[in-house]
Amino acid sequence: MKIGVVKEIKPDEYRVALTPAGARELVQRGHDVVVETGAGEGSAFADASYEAVGARLASVETVWAESELLLKVKEPIASEYQRLHEGLILFTYLHIAADEPLTRALLESGIAAVAYETVETDDRRLPLLAPMSEVAGRLAAQAGAYFLEKPLGGRGVLLAGVAGVAPGSVVVIGGGIVGYNAAVIALGLGAQVTILERSIDRMRHLEEILSGRVSLLMSSSLQIAASVEDADLVIGAVLIPGALAPKLVTREMISGMEDGAVVVDVAIDQGGCFETSHPTTHSDPVYVVDGVTHYCVANMPGGVPITATKALTNATLPYVEAIAGLGLREAVAADPELAKGVNVLGGKITYEAVAEAHGLDYTPLDDALALSA
Ligand SMILES: NC(=O)c1ccc[n+]([C@@H]2O[C@H](COP(=O)([O-])OP(=O)(O)OC[C@H]3O[C@@H](n4cnc5c(N)ncnc54)[C@H](O)[C@@H]3O)[C@@H](O)[C@H]2O)c1
Helix, strand or coil: CEEEECCCCCCCCCCCCCCHHHHHHHHHCCCEEEEECCCCHHHCCCHHHHHCCCCEEECHHHHHHHCCEEECCCCCCHHHHHHCCCCCEEEECCCHHHCHHHHHHHHHHCCEEEEHHHCCCCCCCCCCCHHHHHHHHHHHHHHHHHHCCHHHCCCCCCCCCECCECCCEEEEECCCHHHHHHHHHHHHCCCEEEEEECCHHHHHHHHHHHCCCCEEEECCHHHHHHHHHCCCEEEECCCCCCCCCCCCECHHHHHCCCCCCEEEEHHHHHCCCECCCCCEECCECEEEECCEEEECECCHHHHCHHHHHHHHHHHHHHHHHHHHHHCHHHHHHHCHHHHCCEEEECCEECCHHHHHHHCCCECCHHHHHHHCC
């Protein structure tokens, strides 16, 4: 198959959808890999490293026009819509339930659009979102520790403490993938860590794997208020699938925190779980409300593209290999996880929640495949 990789053009996006190591795997399987010149630069992959493994370099026009399978990280932006062409399979993060113009562009172009974020296992895990949650969780603790430094507007607390001086306290709300990874790094920094969770099963699991090194508390608004009040750093990491994040920390709780305390709202991409949160960017990551520093970067993994690119492509490559090796039709027949990723095919919406979000017709994937046969 002809597999294309283009440079990401969304602001603040430095990841690339395929590493040279991934390109080599595909070339070895007999595929023709064509990479836009400069596509890997933001993640420190030089053009030469793609050429060295047998990929070709080409202009953006050539990559879009020649590809049968196009790999991206972020959804196409308006200036890319005219490049969508019939016969193309697009594999990327799409998030089209919140993007009507893109949904229409995908439908009109007749392409097959497979979304990383809706690939889903039988036990409801999202294998292509998980690596980015790992990155964001780990970065959350690191960013929080940094903004606690006095010259950066923080309280002036070292999370580790020193001999004879107590460590800082970190409260993590939500003990899923983000929360667990944030807690692990906060523990590694020497902080005293509390995780507030709502699922007892998840807390049992966390207790097993963290073996008594964190306090695990049932999340309730009373407990959140009590825990947040004394915290140096609060990390918001809740998720209610398919819904906006609940506003668990109120403005009143924020104003009760110490001056210079820090909150990191990782859930900001779902609206945020602090009442005082609004999205920020890597170039201007923090703002202050009632003396409390807020870090609410909506695309945290974009700040560490070398790590994030490798983590993402480690997870996507097996699916890329399946689509390229079998063709989309056979690949989705063989793998129901991948089938859940197909959002649009041949002018039909094949993912129910997307159709619902836009009030458009939903066509089950099998029917859409039959129609496009
Ligand atoms: N900002 C970024 O760059 C970025 C990157 C990756 C993920 N995220 C976001 O981080 C959030 C967490 O993602 P995840 O992968 O860890 O999800 P997850 O499903 O693994 O974990 C969410 C956890 O929140 C818990 N929860 C739900 N309601 C709660 C409540 N009221 N109190 C306490 N816990 C509660 C759930 O039980 C679950 O364990 C999501 O909103 C995700 O979109 C943001």
